[in-house]
Amino acid sequence: MGKSPVTSSQLTHHFFLEIVISIVVIKNFYYRIIYYKFVIDIFVIIIYYYNIYYYKTYLVFSNMNYYQSFRAKIQLSQSLLARWLKVSQSLINFAENGKRKLPSSADAQFFKMFQLLDVLPEPVPTWSGMHGSVISQPEKIEALGHKLQVCERDLQSLRTQKLQVESDTQKQERALAFGKTALEADFVTHDPRLKDAVERWFDDVRLKYALAGPRAIKQLHFQLEQKEREQKFLENTILDYAPGPY
Numbered sequence: 001m002g003k004s005p006v007t008s009s010q011l012t013h014h015f016f017l018e019i020v021i022s023i024v025v026i027k028n029f030y031y032r033i034i035y036y037k038f039v040i041d042i043f044v045i046i047i048y049y050y051n052i053y054y055y056k057t058y059l060v061f062s063n064m065n066y067y068q069s070f071r072a073k074i075q076l077s078q079s080l081l082a083r084w085l086k087v088s089q090s091l092i093n094f095a096e097n098g099k100r101k102l103p104s105s106a107d108a109q110f111f112k113m114f115q116l117l118d119v120l121p122e123p124v125p126t127w128s129g130m131h132g133s134v135i136s137q138p139e140k141i142e143a144l145g146h147k148l149q150v151c152e153r154d155l156q157s158l159r160t161q162k163l164q165v166e167s168d169t170q171k172q173e174r175a176l177a178f179g180k181t182a183l184e185a186d187f188v189t190h191d192p193r194l195k196d197a198v199e200r201w202f203d204d205v206r207l208k209y210a211l212a213g214p215r216a217i218k219q220l221h222f223q224l225e226q227k228e229r230e231q232k233f234l235e236n237t238i239l240d241y242a243p244g245p246y
Contacts, residue, residue, distance in 0.1 A: 066110075066111075066114060067081070067092065067095060067096045067110070068096055070110070070113070070114050070117060073117060074117065078092045078093060078096075081110075084109070084113070085102065085106040085109055085110055086105075086106065086109075087102060087103065087106050136242075136243035137241050140241050141238055141241050141242070144234055144237055144238045144241065145238065147234055148231065148234040148235065148238065151227060151230050151231050151234060152231065154227055155224070155227045155228065155231060158220060158223055158224050158227060159224065161220055162217065162220040162221070162224065165212065165216045165217055165220060166217060168212065169209070169212075169213045169214065169216075169217060172205055172208060172209040172212075172213060173209070173213075175205045176202070176205055176206065176209060179198060179201065179202035179205060180202075182198050182202075183195070183198055183199065183202065
């Protein structure tokens with residue numbers, strides 16, 4: 001049997017069916033595009049806020065660490081760094097705390113300085129001075145010289161005191177030896193009044209010896225050692241402050 005011919009109604013029905021299918025496909029494709037666009041927008045927003053967070057938490061605080069590290073390595077104050085970079089000290093403070101950013105010109109100037117510091121060898125060699133340049137500090141040397149004179153006078157006084165205490169101690173020891181011998185003598189033991197007087201004197205000498213004998217000599221010896229160390233320190237310090245090619 002042969003195929004029956006397609007009627008106009010069947011063609012019309014087939015045409016409308018294709019239109020409906022096309023509309024469904026286009027609609028699905030549109031929603032898919034909308035969905036992907038939404039996902040892309042979300043991704044862009046995430047990247048945007050991540051970049052902001054990265055800048056605030058890393059770049060700013062990294063610069064902050066650079067500023068503080070630079071100042072600490074060369075013992076530089078915020079005010080001097082601000083003067084070098086031609087900005088205010090408060091702006092340096094804000095930059096170190098991550099609250100503000102330095103102007104581009106100041107930031108570029110800072111990183112040039114930081115690079116100069118970064119290329120120095122580690123450890124830094126001992127400073128040998130500037131050739132042909134001499135620095136003297138007469139006021140400092142004068143103040144140290146005055147302290148040295150006072151220290152030398154104190155030393156002389158302590159040495160005199162020590163000699164006097166040593167002499168007194170020898171006399172006290174001689175008196176103690178005499179008192180012990182006298183209290184054992186027969187003519188003293190048989191005379192109660194004399195014995196009582198000698199015992200009182202002997203006790204007084206013993207007390208003075210206990211307070212100002214070897215103990216006093218030991219204390220003076222310790223003070224002398226301290227003063228001698230101070231004298232040596234001042235003499236060496238004066239030499240350190242002597243004019244030189246610093």
